[in-house]
Amino acid sequence: MSVAANIAPEGQITKNSSTKEVIIGRPRSYGIEILRNPILNKGMAFTLEERQTLGLHGLLPPALVDQDKQVYQVMQNFYRWDNDLDRFIFMIGLQDRSEKLFYRVITENIELMMPIIYTPTVGLACQKYGMVYRKPRGLYITIHDLGHVYDILCNWPVDIVKAIVVTDGERILGLGDLGAYGMGIPVGKLSLYTACAGIPPQSCLPITIDVGTNNKDLLNDPLYIGLRQKRVTGPEYDKLIDEFMKAVVKRYGESCLIQFEDFGNHNAFRLLEKYRSHYCTFNDDIQGTAAVAVAGILSSLMITKVCLKNNVFLFQGAGEASIGIAKLLVKAIVASGQTEENALKQIWLVDSKGLIVKKRPKGGVEGEKVLFAKDHQPLDKLEDVVESIKPTVLIGAAAIPGAFTEKILKDMAKFNEIPVIFALSNPTSKAECTAEDTYKATDGKAVFASGSPFDKVELKGKTFHPGQGNNAYIFPGVALAVIAVDIRCITEEVFLAAAESLAKMVTKEDLAEGRVYPKLCQIRSVSLQLAEDVINYAYNNNLAYHYPRPSNIQEFLRDFIYNTDYESYLPPVYNWPKYNELPINA
């Protein structure tokens, strides 16, 4: 018998499935539901009046614990765990219990928490998602749901969603195909929407599109939570994505932002080109990463003092990140007054077949790579390429750990007074080299940044501060701008504006310490400033639909920002006359 069938009108005696006669009518109190709802739950911070009014009295221990003390209690628990995966599970548990407390803890301890709820730990959590999974968070749309995607979106209990992060799990960080286990990424990215840019969590929706996985380990994993089949590709895949895009607009309107995350290379570029001018969408791995890397390059040139047009850029990898960065870099070079032709000459790429040159013995050059193919003899090994073209800036984004060998790092220091080395692959285990390797091999001369965090390095009595060139400096601020002023077409120039904004926020002190990004502990104020700069760019270039243009953008944004303070659930006190003094109707 269904639960609904058991519920009788208030006070009526009925029978439940266990034949005992009980009063089942409307429960006297829904208080327990409030405690079970992470959006409403304040735990022991409910006041005595609230406990009595809401039917919570007796359901909680008698002590009152305000939010400050709850934060202290959370942190005490957090430090008890001796590994990051347990800390991740603990924090997700908190998110499931009390959303406001979760975001207060994350926001106030962002430097400590980001490596847990985001890269690198989120990567490990995705690899073990079958074990980590506790409660539903986000939507799963599978290839078998073709024709019903809108109905699934209608099952999401929130009617106003402003932003979706979607993955199909094919290339989760640098870890490859994790199928439905990839859900950790949209969830983690959206947590940063709130923690870094104050976007209310209720307006965010994580989605995993499950078309199967080609990861044999997962197909044999008894805990796997996704479809146990090979990836569906081709027209059927495209049909599902197309239906998904249309269903989002039907359910949430054309202003709903759709952030693509961790799709395979072949789909990422294709889908971005297909949808970018008709939908409010961007690809974080192509465009977000591009903006953060270009920002890092612009600020590292403040240290090296080599002007943009005199640099030689070499990319290890020619996938989403490398091509995205290379293309945005061309725009940055052109914006500094050079021709596109000259800008392209400065940028070299290496893929799995070696240096990208026009005539390759091992097959041709395709797609976006064609732009960057050079008239040069083919070279297979990165070491030979570095020796031959002598880059000033070396960027890794192909998830090949150790790709930047000691010889390469030493050569970079030989060819440049201050070499710039970015090991951007995630998580930490996939970085092309470590911060320590870099500083040691270059005798502390290099400017270094990585996608996932590295600790500071002590060398010969000096302290080096590696920067974290992660798109987390970009996507929350861009998303806030997009949502706040209704930007419906997110152009490449928006990301250039974001990159310039981020580079501008790097201070002289940061540069003096070799840091090419603002300190991570400032990421919240950085994201808000970046949002403001993007909003100004959008209004100046007719991209914002929100009308009229706010006169004070900071004040305007403040209205949007999620507040982690608990609200009172008691009714407001009205200034009415006493009831017995009210005139009585004749």
Ligand SMILES: O=C([O-])CC(=O)C(=O)O
């Ligand atoms: O998630 C991150 O840390 C950065 C990113 O988008 C990726 O590596 O795919």
Ligand SMILES: [Mg+2]
């Ligand atoms: Mg990504």
